Amino acid sequence: MELELKNVTKSYDDIIALNNVSFRLVPGVYGLLGSNGSGKTTLFRIISGVLKQTTGTVTHNREDIRANSDAFRSVLGFLPQDFSYYPDFTGMKFMLYIAALKGINKNLAKKRCLELLTLVGLEDVKNKKIKKYSGGMKQRLGIAQAMINDPEVLILDEPTVGLDPKERVRFRNLISSFSKNKIVILSTHIVSDIEYIADEILVLNKGILENRGPSSVLIETIRGYVWETEVENDKLDQMLMDHLISNQKHEGNRTVLRIISIEKPAPNAKQVHPTLEDLYLYYFREEAGR
Amino acid sequence: MKTIVKYEMEKIQQNKTFIGALVISLLVLAGILYIGFYQAQLYGIDRNGVEHYHQVVEKSTGEFNDQKVKEVLTNYIDHYQSDNVDNRSFDLFSWEIANTFIANGEDVYDQMNNAMKQGDKLTIDQISIKSIKEIGFAEFLEPLKVGSFVTWKDLYNVTSQIFLLISILVILVCCLVFSSDTSRNMNPLLLSTKLGRKQLTIAKIIAATFFSILVFLSIHALSLGAFFIYNGGFTGWDTSIQTNVSMELFKFPVELNQLHVFGLAVALQFIGLLAIVALTLYVSSTTRSPFSSLLIALGLFLLPKALTQLIKRGPIYHLLNLFPINNYPVKDFLTLMSTEKEFFFDNFMQNMILTMVVLVAITIIFNFAVYQRMKQYQET
Numbered sequence: 001m002e003l004e005l006k007n008v009t010k011s012y013d014d015i016i017a018l019n020n021v022s023f024r025l026v027p028g029v030y031g032l033l034g035s036n037g038s039g040k041t042t043l044f045r046i047i048s049g050v051l052k053q054t055t056g057t058v059t060h061n062r063e064d065i066r067a068n069s070d071a072f073r074s075v076l077g078f079l080p081q082d083f084s085y086y087p088d089f090t091g092m093k094f095m096l097y098i099a100a101l102k103g104i105n106k107n108l109a110k111k112r113c114l115e116l117l118t119l120v121g122l123e124d125v126k127n128k129k130i131k132k133y134s135g136g137m138k139q140r141l142g143i144a145q146a147m148i149n150d151p152e153v154l155i156l157d158e159p160t161v162g163l164d165p166k167e168r169v170r171f172r173n174l175i176s177s178f179s180k181n182k183i184v185i186l187s188t189h190i191v192s193d194i195e196y197i198a199d200e201i202l203v204l205n206k207g208i209l210e211n212r213g214p215s216s217v218l219i220e221t222i223r224g225y226v227w228e229t230e231v232e233n234d235k236l237d238q239m240l241m242d243h244l245i246s247n248q249k250h251e252g253n254r255t256v257l258r259i260i261s262i263e264k265p266a267p268n269a270k271q272v273h274p275t276l277e278d279l280y281l282y283y284f285r286e287e288a289g290r
Numbered sequence: 291m292k293t294i295v296k297y298e299m300e301k302i303q304q305n306k307t308f309i310g311a312l313v314i315s316l317l318v319l320a321g322i323l324y325i326g327f328y329q330a331q332l333y334g335i336d337r338n339g340v341e342h343y344h345q346v347v348e349k350s351t352g353e354f355n356d357q358k359v360k361e362v363l364t365n366y367i368d369h370y371q372s373d374n375v376d377n378r379s380f381d382l383f384s385w386e387i388a389n390t391f392i393a394n395g396e397d398v399y400d401q402m403n404n405a406m407k408q409g410d411k412l413t414i415d416q417i418s419i420k421s422i423k424e425i426g427f428a429e430f431l432e433p434l435k436v437g438s439f440v441t442w443k444d445l446y447n448v449t450s451q452i453f454l455l456i457s458i459l460v461i462l463v464c465c466l467v468f469s470s471d472t473s474r475n476m477n478p479l480l481l482s483t484k485l486g487r488k489q490l491t492i493a494k495i496i497a498a499t500f501f502s503i504l505v506f507l508s509i510h511a512l513s514l515g516a517f518f519i520y521n522g523g524f525t526g527w528d529t530s531i532q533t534n535v536s537m538e539l540f541k542f543p544v545e546l547n548q549l550h551v552f553g554l555a556v557a558l559q560f561i562g563l564l565a566i567v568a569l570t571l572y573v574s575s576t577t578r579s580p581f582s583s584l585l586i587a588l589g590l591f592l593l594p595k596a597l598t599q600l601i602k603r604g605p606i607y608h609l610l611n612l613f614p615i616n617n618y619p620v621k622d623f624l625t626l627m628s629t630e631k632e633f634f635f636d637n638f639m640q641n642m643i644l645t646m647v648v649l650v651a652i653t654i655i656f657n658f659a660v661y662q663r664m665k666q667y668q669e670t
């Protein structure tokens with residue numbers, strides 16, 4: 001099983017949201033990393049067939065997903081980025097509604113929906129109206145609905161927004177156990193969400209696929225660019241202006257800075273191990289104010 | 291499929307707009323029925339009017355001929371001159387007949403009043419009564435029948451008014467069906483599911499249509515119930531529409547009784563309603579917000595009426611008369627469709643069938659357009 005994008009470009013009136021994106025995915029978990037407006041949602045909408053690319057093709061098992069949209073949609077699970085639920089539906093009813101739209105027979109649907117609601121920790125509130133749900137509960141409901149049809153291709157647009165740490169852990173476990181023989185793509189800004197579960201990371205920057213690979217490999221690309229140094233507080237402002245800072249920690253009248261820089265930023269700076277977060281900052285340094 | 295339709299019905303019912311509209315509609319309906327049947331002219335000055343009306347109707351029901359007219363008028367002037375002015379009930383049945391058949395309607399009452407002042411009585415022979423032929427009533431193989439007609443005219447008025455009410459309520463419900471999901475940003479989710487494009491669209495069309503039919507039938511049932519009480523049953527149903535002199539359709543060329551006319555009116559409304567549903571659903575599928583879809587759908591519903599203010603003859607005018615808003619009042623469709631000047635053919639039934647066929651075609655075309663649109667829907 002494979003999902004392949006070839007030279008996909010999408011332009012809105014005056015903006016090019018995706019610029020000649022090509023990649024091929026085989027079963028596994030993929031993290032799509034990109035800053036606000038980098039084209040993640042646009043990419044996901046194109047893959048799920050609700051937005052037409054300007055040029056290029058998307059194929060699933062070598063069949064164009066647009067030519068075979070019925071077949072592709074039956075193996076697809078999708079959590080879009082923002083939408084509002086039907087406030088007077090209960091969580092269970094919403095799940096059953098989506099199950100019906102996915103063509104799952106009634107008896108099976110009941111069992112499957114209950115199972116998933118339990119997996120995302122919503123079994124206690126399944127009969128409560130969605131308008132009484134918290135943001136994180138709605139998010140979990142969204143994740144659950146995407147998985148009802150046991151999709152071969154699961155696309156989650158910022159699934160971890162609003163989840164507390166405990167739920168994040170639960171989410172990671174859910175995805176890990178689910179992903180066998182499946183293609184799972186999820187986008188996020190929160191690096192730690194994908195650091196552990198994603199087999200590969202795709203870096204999307206201003207509509208261009210800048211890099212892809214396992215996080216350890218990507219991190220290697222900035223080895224030697226991450227530094228730590230201690231500065232006096234009166235010199236702090238100057239340092240903050242001059243460098244890309246990934247962290248700062250105050251200790252009395254001195255501050256420990258974590259700096260991403262190709263050259264040694266200060267005489268007393270020491271090289272340290274880069275993390276995925278450093279990598280993110282490195283790629284998206286313009287948004288970070290540099 | 292049945293399951294999806296069920297959920298779509300639920301979505302409609304849970305919508306706040308719909309709940310509000312339903313409450314308001316029921317109030318308006320109560321108003322229409324109250325004014326139409328209870329505050330009706332029939333009650334006249336005193337509440338005995340209805341009772342007296344039914345007595346007169348019972349006496350007068352039967353074959354419609356010059357002899358019958360004379361009988362009615364004889365009783366009428368007798369009654370007028372027998373009681374003292376203060377407690378005589380106003381007899382709307384005979385009053386309408388008198389208006390139609392007495393050469394100088396106004397004068398009779400003066401003459402009767404003068405005669406009474408002098409302790410005298412005006413007799414029927416002193417009045418000149420027009421003959422049925424003179425007025426030009428339509429003639430068929432079977433003679434015309436006369437019977438309760440004032441109440442039926444009220445029923446026709448109410449029936450016409452509730453069409454507007456039903457239409458507006460239905461437009462309100464149907465304009466939400468697609469646009470509310472669009473405005474919720476639900477389309478990416480719904481339309482990326484297996485059945486979310488074809489079956490869901492069909493389910494939405496079925497749910498909206500079914501709902502509208504339900505609204506249509508319940509409101510008409512309530513109205514008929516109220517009429518039943520008002521009219522004391524369905525008496526008068528077999529009265530010829532030509533002898534309903536309040537409607538002034540003496541020359542109406544088709545042999546129809548009042549029940550036929552009611553049936554045709556409801557059938558025409560029903561098919562018109564289906565077309566309205568289809569058109570509104572199409573509008574709903576093309577707009578991003580429920581509010582703009584409501585405005586556009588209402589605008590399209592009313593547009594043919596506005597255009598007939600500008601265009602008053604010719605083929606375009608004829609075309610405009612096909613739309614429900616231009617032919618929903620019972621008297622209007624009877625008159626419009628019986629002449630070539632206003633419609634396409636010179637035959638009422640042909641015009642009626644043409645209208646229905648066109649409305650059914652509109653229904654099919656727009657429902658199909660909705661289906662095609664949602665099948666291929668893309669975000670922008």
Ligand SMILES: Nc1ncnc2c1ncn2[C@@H]1O[C@H](COP(=O)(O)OP(=O)(O)OP(=O)(O)O)[C@@H](O)[C@H]1O
Pocket residue numbers: 012013015016017034035036037038039040041042043081670
């Ligand atoms: N419907 C639209 N019309 C015009 N421009 C759009 C539209 N949708 C998105 N864009 C633009 O396309 C670019 C990519 O947007 P997209 O929503 O795909 O980004 P994203 O990576 O999902 O961002 P975020 O992290 O904020 O969700 C942005 O510049 C955005 O302004």
Ligand SMILES: [Mg+2]
Pocket residue numbers: 040041042081157
């Ligand atoms: Mg996005």
